[in-house]
Amino acid sequence: MKLIKTKGLVLSFLKYRETSIIVRIFTRELGLKSYIVNGVRTKGAKSKMAFYQPLTLLDLIVYDKEGAGLNRISEVKLSKAYERIPFDFQRSSIAMFMGEVLGKSIYESYHNESFYDFLEYALGLLDEESVILVHYPLVFLWESSKYLGFAPNNANSFFEELTDEAYHPAEVKEEMDYLDGLIGESFACTHKVHAIFRKKLLDHFLMFYSKHLESQNEWKSVKVLRQLLE
Template sequence: MLVKTQGIVVSYIRYKESSIIVKIFTRELGLKSYIVNGVRSSNARTKMGFYQPLTFLDLVVYDKENANLNRIAEVRLAKAYQRIPFDFLRSGIAMFVAEVLSKSIYDGYQNEDLFDYLDLAIGELDGKRAVLSHYPATFLWEMARYLGFAPDDSRDFFEELQENFTKQMDWQPEMVYLEGLMAASFAYAEKTPALIRRNLLDHLLLFYTKHLDQSSEWKSVKVLRQMMV
């Protein structure tokens, strides 16, 4: 069956000499894996640039029930990002967003509200007014709401976090920071010390690790910390 949908590229791996297997989070079908033959050859009909993480695509795909791999019948670029590919910090944040997405959803997972949020959030990252220093923490908090495990408020968040520590911790600065992000979302622009921003990001990643039952490290965070001061 042919299905017309939109999709956000999550990741890809090389397959044989010139092909790839790409994971795409589609609006109508959820997370799907597609084999794209010959895309890495010099005379490929479709460019590899279409399958870089977070690329937004218009697709017509074959969808066979219970198939682990499907194929793409038609593909075209739905949105051309103006800043993410050409800005070192934005590219690093995009790599982080792609890793979070890859660890947060599973094959077949379908959530149109999450898809629409990602559309908005990635557009915000590409926008002229993006406040990049606050973006990673804001993204994680907002996405947790769509994944269904965000606490009601900052106090509940830190009370849950305390369960991971043997002694009582003082997180008042981080709590104030989180409350600001919750109130203003991506529009939050207050100057915040780098240490507090790093601490909250670490807390949020620990929170994700717990709720997603993840054991692997967050690889892109190492690069992100070096870029964000």
């Protein structure tokens, strides 16, 4: 068993027995790992639960034993304290959506340091006052698909992949132009786009992800997100 120093992004946790949790953390050095944390659900340890809220960025020293399904955390401290995400409804709703996307996309022991670095950057951006929130979820889906290995080359190939839905190019021209803008400008995109097309592109992105992830599970955080795309 080794002790490893790593950064980590909390994805989710489950209550375990009376006072413990099992937390899933996407670590930079080890990939997605599950850790058992004892005694954090007692009255005296409530502050420690703050470390394990979804999308918290941590500095960790963890035990790592090859083949172990559950490991333990030796040391934990906050890597970055968010200034706006927890206190802003729009930002916290987008973060909730990001957590759901990552929970569906990243499997146990999946390891990608570049993706971790991108997520850390993207969350830092979401916490900034200047970020353009109406485009953010769509850019996040596009950028993440590159690291997950199924990003199309352009908007045209994106829609060609959605073979389950018949469409005419003229019907999706606005969406295609918008997506090409997002691809070209990423989080700096300032395109003026009607809310209808933002929502349509979101729905098409979720179809695209479900197809590549072979998941038919409902996207639970989307109802709130659609309201933010108004």
